[in-house]
Amino acid sequence: MSESPLIQIEDLKKYYLVKKGIKDYFKKEKVYVKAIDGINLTIEKGEILGLAGESGSGKTTTGEILVRLQDPTNGSITIGGHPLSGTDRESQKAFRKEVQMIFQDPYETLNPRFNVFDTIAEPLRIHGLKDKKTLYEKVIEVLEIAELKPAEHYVHRYPHELSGGQRQRVAIARGIVVNPLVLVADEPVSMLDVSIRADILNLLKDLRKKMGLTMLYISHDLSTIKYLCDRMAIMYLGKIMEIGPVDEIVKNPQHPYTQVLLSAVPVADPNYIKERILIDDEAPDQINLPVGCRFSPRCPYVKDECKTCDHSFQEVSKGHHHACIFKKEDLVKNENHQIKALK
Structure with a gap:
């Protein structure tokens, strides 16, 4: 490089x-x-x-x-x-x-x-x-x-x-x-x-x-x-949510939107039990965008802090992996959304 x-x-x-x-x-x-x-x-x-x-x-x-x-x-x-x-x-x-x-x-x-x-x-x-x-x-x-x-x-x-x-x-x-x-x-x-x-x-x-x-x-x-x-950038409603080496993002996705996308990727093994994160199908209006995190109206882990998110990045690891400022360990599932194991 x-x-x-x-x-x-x-x-x-x-x-x-x-x-x-x-x-x-x-x-x-x-x-x-x-x-x-x-x-x-x-x-x-x-x-x-x-x-x-x-x-x-x-x-x-x-x-x-x-x-x-x-x-x-x-x-x-x-x-x-x-x-x-x-x-x-x-x-x-x-x-x-x-x-x-x-x-x-x-x-x-x-x-x-x-x-x-x-x-x-x-x-x-x-x-x-x-x-x-x-x-x-x-x-x-x-x-x-x-x-x-x-x-x-x-x-x-x-x-x-x-x-x-x-x-x-x-x-x-x-x-x-x-x-x-x-x-x-x-x-x-x-x-x-x-x-x-x-x-x-x-x-x-x-x-x-x-x-x-x-x-x-x-x-x-x-x-x-x-x-x-080599690297991947995750984009949603005009903003970058996460960026870093492909392998790091696939193994350790940080932003909930990245996790949702990865949960939808098919797996070739028919015996593999896959955890699928279900969200609302309808994306927000691109004229009247949500306050804070663009993904918050559909996010299964939305919190009050998401309303003040300015889509700034934090470093996740030494491999130049950055994500929208959101700590994965603090994620708490919202009961209004569903996470299902699909076989």
Whole structure:
């Protein structure tokens, strides 16, 4: 690990103005949806950081801001010591080459009018590579890296002629063809068959080794994060609840929300008796957020102190494991919630 992080995210915020009608434009007090509400993250060079949480927690928005598909409301992001806020055309173009994204849906992210060659060659053309022979050789090379072999059999196919796994490999090849520093993977295996998910995860592992890639891996599936990532950050309603090495969080989860997520992960052993923590299905309104801890309305261990929680971190162990300030030994189950042993 390097002394200074490759990616530094400080006090990142993303608010969306709620517009219900024409009168809302003239109101003095604006109403916002706080998708991201002041998060801090660092990613070391060559590290894979997993960002976990349920739908609506702000994971994808964080990834899209990192690749400049959205602009932040506030906060700063630096990559390799350079701020993300450069606005001139040349700096934006250079940034696009260094940070690439793999999207969740392989059926919607490929242009149906482009064959595989045109899909992968397009980023190279944008960045100035025009020689047809060099383009073809580079496309063949990255298809081989993405394990679409023999590459010559795929290069002239169109997306409708490919399976879901093959499409996602093409999307990965498109992402790595310009040799980026950072790859943002937004749930890249969630829409794929279970039988090929491990192959895609292994491919991402190999890319880290071969190309020295740094990754932000976004997922609601903690089992894939445990398999792939070095560290994990747990996100809920725009806040980071817990962050640390994957193994430490899995073995010793501190925040109740982390415990709830881990209790929902399936176990392959049919004889294993699993303790499942049941909570309210309905998340709080993202416009009128709860006072204090964002998770308190659904938490099975809620206490009076939770109403004054400011989501500050405390160190849990020497392995750089931090959690929202909440002592696990003080947890007391609320009788309004249930904890059941599921077999």
